[in-house]
Amino acid sequence: MNEDQLLQRITVNPEIFGGKPIIRGRRLAVEHVLGMLATGDDFDTLLEGYPWLEQADILACLSYAHRLVEHERVEPLILGAAA
Template structure:
């Protein structure tokens, strides 16, 4: 699976969590997964806690976070670009 295919798992729905990035249209925010990993939870723990969650979903969250940091773009418009790697914004660094 390439990076773009991973990122297709990250979606945005204005009706769910105010448009924050979520996983495959479900009510699980990317920030929640990242927070759990930062707190020391393992991928296995996440997969047990959310039976529908797949390892590739967790990887997609990490790729999403990496892209966010890499571009230096903290605006809300970033989440609409993230799936289109053909025209990335320029880094502000």
């Protein structure tokens, strides 16, 4: 499954979580999945906690996050020497 196909699993519904990105129209926000992964939960833990969740859904969340940051631009901050 390519990234575009994965991202089709991410939907937005103004009636659910105020329009935040969710997985396949369900009441599970992308940010929640990313937060669980960031704190050390693995795919198996997520899949056990949400029986309807599929591995491709987790990959879709990672792809979504990647798309958000892939074009980020970081400008260096140059501080002048102290007088």
